[in-house]
Amino acid sequence: MLEKSNILKYKHLGIHTQNEYVVYMREDCHVCISEGFEALTRIRVSNLKTSTVASLHMITSEVLLQGEIGLSDTAAEKLRVTGGETLYVSHLEPIDSLSHVRAKIYNQKLDYSAFSEIITDIVEGDYSNIHLSAFITACAGDRMDIDEISDLTKAMIASGKQLDWKKEIVVDKHCIGGLPGNRTTPIVVAIVAAYGLTMPKTSSRAITSPAGTADTMEVLTDVTLSAEKIREVVEMEGGCIVWGGSAQLSPADDILIKVEKALDIDSEGQLIASVLSKKAAAGSTHVVIDIPVGETAKVRTPKMARQLKEHMETVGEAVGLKVKVVITDGTQPVGKGIGPTLEAIDVLSVLKNEENAPNDLKERAVLLAGEILELSEKVESGKGSTTARQLLKSGNAYEKFLAICKAQGRFSQPVLAPYTVEIKAEKSGALKRIDNRKIAKLAKLSGAPQSKSAGILLNVHLNDEIEKGQLLYTLYAESQGELNYALEYYENHYDIISIE
Numbered sequence: 001m002l003e004k005s006n007i008l009k010y011k012h013l014g015i016h017t018q019n020e021y022v023v024y025m026r027e028d029c030h031v032c033i034s035e036g037f038e039a040l041t042r043i044r045v046s047n048l049k050t051s052t053v054a055s056l057h058m059i060t061s062e063v064l065l066q067g068e069i070g071l072s073d074t075a076a077e078k079l080r081v082t083g084g085e086t087l088y089v090s091h092l093e094p095i096d097s098l099s100h101v102r103a104k105i106y107n108q109k110l111d112y113s114a115f116s117e118i119i120t121d122i123v124e125g126d127y128s129n130i131h132l133s134a135f136i137t138a139c140a141g142d143r144m145d146i147d148e149i150s151d152l153t154k155a156m157i158a159s160g161k162q163l164d165w166k167k168e169i170v171v172d173k174h175c176i177g178g179l180p181g182n183r184t185t186p187i188v189v190a191i192v193a194a195y196g197l198t199m200p201k202t203s204s205r206a207i208t209s210p211a212g213t214a215d216t217m218e219v220l221t222d223v224t225l226s227a228e229k230i231r232e233v234v235e236m237e238g239g240c241i242v243w244g245g246s247a248q249l250s251p252a253d254d255i256l257i258k259v260e261k262a263l264d265i266d267s268e269g270q271l272i273a274s275v276l277s278k279k280a281a282a283g284s285t286h287v288v289i290d291i292p293v294g295e296t297a298k299v300r301t302p303k304m305a306r307q308l309k310e311h312m313e314t315v316g317e318a319v320g321l322k323v324k325v326v327i328t329d330g331t332q333p334v335g336k337g338i339g340p341t342l343e344a345i346d347v348l349s350v351l352k353n354e355e356n357a358p359n360d361l362k363e364r365a366v367l368l369a370g371e372i373l374e375l376s377e378k379v380e381s382g383k384g385s386t387t388a389r390q391l392l393k394s395g396n397a398y399e400k401f402l403a404i405c406k407a408q409g410r411f412s413q414p415v416l417a418p419y420t421v422e423i424k425a426e427k428s429g430a431l432k433r434i435d436n437r438k439i440a441k442l443a444k445l446s447g448a449p450q451s452k453s454a455g456i457l458l459n460v461h462l463n464d465e466i467e468k469g470q471l472l473y474t475l476y477a478e479s480q481g482e483l484n485y486a487l488e489y490y491e492n493h494y495d496i497i498s499i500e
Contacts (some may be wrong), residue, residue: 008069012083017072023054024070104138112151119155144269150318156277160251163283172284178298182334183343187365190401193239202244210443214243219344222409249281292330296436335361339448339455344414351398417453417476433498446486451478
C-alpha cells in the first residue's frame with residue numbers, strides 16, 4: 001500500500017541524460033523536507049507496476065509545481081510513464097553488490113556469483129555513473145585474471161536476451177577498432193550470407209570513432225530492429241547488420257560502454273567481455289576477431305595483440321565460442337571515407353565492383369570473409385579468400401546485401417554533405433604517417449557520426465609520393481559552423497598527415 005504523503009504527480013520534462021536515471025523534485029517539496037533528501041541522493045521511485053533507482057536533482061524554479069515530480073527520459077521509459085501518473089518515492093535500500101565493487105577496488109578476486117550480482121544491479125539501473133566508474137576503474141589495468149574475465153563475460157551474457165538459431169553453425173566477426181573507415185562488416189556479411197552461412201550481425205554505434213557499423217548501415221537501411229524482427233530478417237536472408245542495443249543482447253555492455261567512453265578507459269578484460277558476451281548472446285558459435293595493430297590504433301604493439309589474441313580464444317572457449325583471431329595492419333585508415341555516409345559509399349563501391357573502389361577495404365573484407373568461411377569448416381583451409389573473392393566478383397554478394405537491406409526495411413542511396421573544403425599538401429615528399437586518432441577527431445569535429453554525411457574523404461595512403469598542392473583529403477560538413485569548427489582543429493594540428 002502506497003503512503004499518501006510520499007505520492008507525487010509525474011510531469012514530463014523532456015530531459016535526456018544518456019543512461020543516467022535522474023529524478024527531479026522541488027527543493028521545498030514536502031517529501032524532500034520530511035525524508036531529508038539532498039541533491040544527488042540516490043532514491044527509489046516506484047509506481048504500481050515497477051520501480052527504479054535515480055539520482056535526485058533539486059529544482060528551485062517553477063518548472064515543477066508543488067506536488068509534482070520529474071524524471072529523465074530514460075527513467076521515465078523504465079517506469080513506462082508519460083505524464084499525469086502518480087509516483088511514490090522512498091529511501092534506497094543498501095545495494096549489496098557494491099561490496100563486491102569495493103573488494104575489487106582493493107584487488108580481490110571476484111567469482112561468477114559476484115559479477116552476476118553486479119551486472120544484475122547495473123541492468124536494473126541501481127548503479128549511478130559514479131558506481132559504474134568505480135567498477136570500470138577497479139577492473140582496468142590488467143587487474144582481472146582470465147577466470148574473472150570469463151566469469152564477467154558469462155554474467156553479461158546472462159543479463160539479457162539470448163538468441164537461439166537452432167543451427168549447428170552461426171558465424172560472426174568483430175573488429176577491435178581504432179582504424180577510421182574500416183567498414184568491412186557489411187561486405188563480409190554480404191559475402192558470407194551469399195555463400196549460405198547464417199550471420200546475424202549485431203553492431204555498435206560509434207563509441208570513440210566518427211562512425212560505427214550501425215551508424216554507417218543506418219545511412220542505407222533501418223538498423224533499430226527488435227529481436228523478433230532480427231529473427232525474421234535472418235530467416236529470410238541468412239544475415240542482418242543491425243544495432244545491437246535495440247535487441248537487448250548483453251544490455252550491461254551498452255551501459256558500461258558509455259561510461260568507458262567518458263572515462264576514456266578501454267581495459268582488456270572488459271573489452272573481451274564486451275565483445276564475446278554480445279557474440280554469445282546473439283547465438284553465434286564461430287567468431288573471427290580482427291585486431292588491427294598500429295602506433296595510433298587501439299592496439300599499439302604486436303605483443304599486446306598476441307596477448308589479447310590468447311585471452312580472446314581462451315575466454316571464447318570458456319563461454320562456448322570457437323574464436324579465431326586475425327592480427328592485421330593498423331597503421332592507417334582503411335578505404336577513402338571516414339564518417340557514416342562516406343563509408344557507406346565505400347562499401348557500395350566494393351560490393352558493386354566499381355573500378356575506383358578502395359582496394360585496401362576490399363582486400364581486408366575478402367580476407368576476413370575467407371577466415372569465417374574456413375572457420376566454419378564449410379570451405380577447405382586455404383581456399384576461403386578465393387571463395388570470398390568469387391562471391392564478390394560475381395555480384396552475388398551485392399545482390400545479397402540489397403536483399404538484406406530491403407528485409408530490414410529499406411535501401412537508400414547515400415547523399416554527400418553540402419559544405420566542403422579541400423586540404424592540400426603544403427610541400428612535396430613521401431607520405432610517412434597518418435595519425436589515426438587525429439584524423440578521426442577531425443572527422444568527428446566536422447559533425448560525424450551525428451551528422452551522417454559529415455566526415456573526410458581521404459585521397460592518399462602511406463608511402464605515396466606527394467606533390468606540393470596535391471589534394472590530401474576533403475572535409476565534409478552539414479553546416480558552415482561545423483566545418484569552421486573542424487578547420488580550427490586542422491589549423492592547430494599539422495601533423496595529422498606527415499610528409500617528409
